[in-house]
Every structure is written in C-alpha cells, then in structure tokens.
Amino acid sequence: METEIAPGVYSIPTAADSFMGMYAPNAYLVVAGKAALIDTGYQDSEAAQRNLDYINRMAPSTLAYILVTHPHPDHMGGCHIVKDSTGAQIVVHALGAARAEDFRVTADILVNDGDIIDIDGERLEVIHTPGHTLDSVCFYLRGKEILFTGDNILGFGTPVISSSGDMAQYIQSLQKLLNYRIRLLCPGHGPLVKEPERKIRELIAHRLEREQQLLSLLGQGRKSVAELVAEIYPELDRRLVELAEKQVLAHINKLIQEDKVALSGNRYTVKE
Numbered sequence: 186m187e188t189e190i191a192p193g194v195y196s197i198p199t200a201a202d203s204f205m206g207m208y209a210p211n212a213y214l215v216v217a218g219k220a221a222l223i224d225t226g227y228q229d230s231e232a233a234q235r236n237l238d239y240i241n242r243m244a245p246s247t248l249a250y251i252l253v254t255h256p257h258p259d260h261m262g263g264c265h266i267v268k269d270s271t272g273a274q275i276v277v278h279a280l281g282a283a284r285a286e287d288f289r290v291t292a293d294i295l296v297n298d299g300d301i302i303d304i305d306g307e308r309l310e311v312i313h314t315p316g317h318t319l320d321s322v323c324f325y326l327r328g329k330e331i332l333f334t335g336d337n338i339l340g341f342g343t344p345v346i347s348s349s350g351d352m353a354q355y356i357q358s359l360q361k362l363l364n365y366r367i368r369l370l371c372p373g374h375g376p377l378v379k380e381p382e383r384k385i386r387e388l389i390a391h392r393l394e395r396e397q398q399l400l401s402l403l404g405q406g407r408k409s410v411a412e413l414v415a416e417i418y419p420e421l422d423r424r425l426v427e428l429a430e431k432q433v434l435a436h437i438n439k440l441i442q443e444d445k446v447a448l449s450g451n452r453y454t455v456k457e
C-alpha cells in the first residue's frame with residue numbers, strides 16, 4: 186500500500202487493526218536527495234518495523250533525519266528503533282530536549298524557529314508553534330506548500346492544550362501559521378486537511394468563542410473549574426471530565442495572564 190501525498194511525500198500507513206483506529210499517530214516521509222521522517226509513532230516494535238520496511242522501500246539508505254514535532258510518546262516513541270537501523274539523526278526543538286530525555290529519547294540536533302533541515306533538493310523549515318506543548322513545532326515544506334503539524338492541528342476536532350502547554354501561545358501560534366502559504370496540512374492524528382486556512386481560522390474562532398463563553402459564565406458569579414465544566418459540557422462522559430477541566434483551566438490561565446479573570450478563594454471571577 187502506497188500513500189503518496191505529493192511527489193516524494195508519503196503518509197506511512199498505520200496498521201488497519203491499530204487499536205487507536207483513526208486516532209493512531211501519523212508518520213510522514215519526505216524523500217529528496219536525502220530523506221526525512223516526521224514523527225515515528227509509539228515505541229512498539231511491530232509498528233516500528235512496519236515503518237522501517239516502508240522507509241527502506243521508499244528511501245533505501247537515504248534517511249538522514251527523524252524530525253520530532255513534539256516530545257510525546259505517540260510521536261517519538263519509535264525514534265531509537267529507526268535511528269539504530271538507519272543512522273538517521275533525531276531532531277527536536279531546543280526547548281524539548283529535556284522532556285525528550287524523560288521519554289528516553291536523546292536528540293542529536295536541537296533546532297529553533299526558522300532553522301532549516303536540508304535534504305538535498307527539499308528544505309524543511311522549523312516553525313516554533315508553542316501551545317499543545319511549549320516545545321511543539323511544525324515543519325514547513327516550502328517547495329510543496331505542505332505543513333506537518335504534529336498535535337498543533339489535527340485532522341479532526343480541537344487539539345488538547347496539555348498541562349505542559351499554553352492557550353495564549355497556542356492562539357498566537359495559529360495566527361502565525363496564517364502567514365505561510367499552505368496547500369495541505371499533514372496532522373499528527375487523523376486525515377489530511379485540504380483547506381488549511383479555513384481549518385486554522387476555525388480553530389482560532391473556536392478558542393475565542395470558548396473564551397467568551399467562559400467570561401460570560403464567570404460574569405454571572407464566582408465559579409470553580411468543576412462548575413464551569415459542568416455548564417459548558419452538560420452531558421460529558423465522566424472519563425473526559427479531567428481532560429475538560431484541563432482545557433478550561435488553560436483558558437482561565439490565559440485570562441488571568443491578561444488580567445481579565447482573578448482567583449478568589451477556590452473560585453474564579455471576572456475582574457472589573
């Protein structure tokens with residue numbers, strides 16, 4: 186099965202029986218004079234072997250880099266398995282080096298916003314897009330106007346702002362991406378996004394609407410995070426409550442930074 190997205194750009198197929206179904210992490214391969222892998226999936230040997238077989242078929246002995254969108258196990262767990270077999274160097278944003286080590290991945294190259302990964306004939310630009318995590322990046326294949334987004338933008342729904350993330354920076358990162366000419370988004374989970382600008386604007390609008398909703402709920406009186414979650418998501422599955430609380434808190438932290446909301450006792454209130 187071959188999944189060529191554009192000439193020399195491949196989406197590595199995940200196993201049809203993957204336990205995560207459509208939520209399984211995506212991995213991409215860009216092949217020019219050299220090749221770069223973008224994310225690796227989990228450190229599970231079967232998936233890693235499938236990725237290696239694919240890489241060996243599409244880019245025999247030219248894999249030079251393993252680009253990590255952010256240090257979460259579903260995106261870089263397979264780094265060392267790929268590196269051991271190919272000798273490719275692991276590339277991580279400088280802010281993510283320590284967290285990558287926490288997951289037992291040692292970066293060979295640390296990059297910052299604007300750095301270029303040159304694969305002889307194609308260039309991948311590092312765009313620092315803090316939000317989902319502070320060390321998240323997108324990789325921009327300018328020659329083909331393709332953006333690899335990791336968990337900054339998904340093929341479905343709204344990405345989670347993790348406890349190591351930041352809502353204010355997330356919105357700024359999305360706004361920054363609007364400055365690039367992008368034809369196609371290759372997300373960390375879910376299907377390709379063929380209307381990038383619309384998707385990015387939708388995500389920004391969704392976050393700003395949620396923020397307005399929170400401000401208006403807090404305008405009715407002091408409320409705890411749990412009370413806010415209950416009002417915003419009245420029919421929420423109990424298993425998702427903790428995640429929802431994190432998202433509400435990420436919004437509230439942004440509003441506190443902006444001096445629009447304050448903590449009083451164990452509840453939040455709108456600042457006059």
Ligand SMILES: [Zn+2]
Pocket residue numbers: 255257317336
């Ligand atoms: Zn993630």
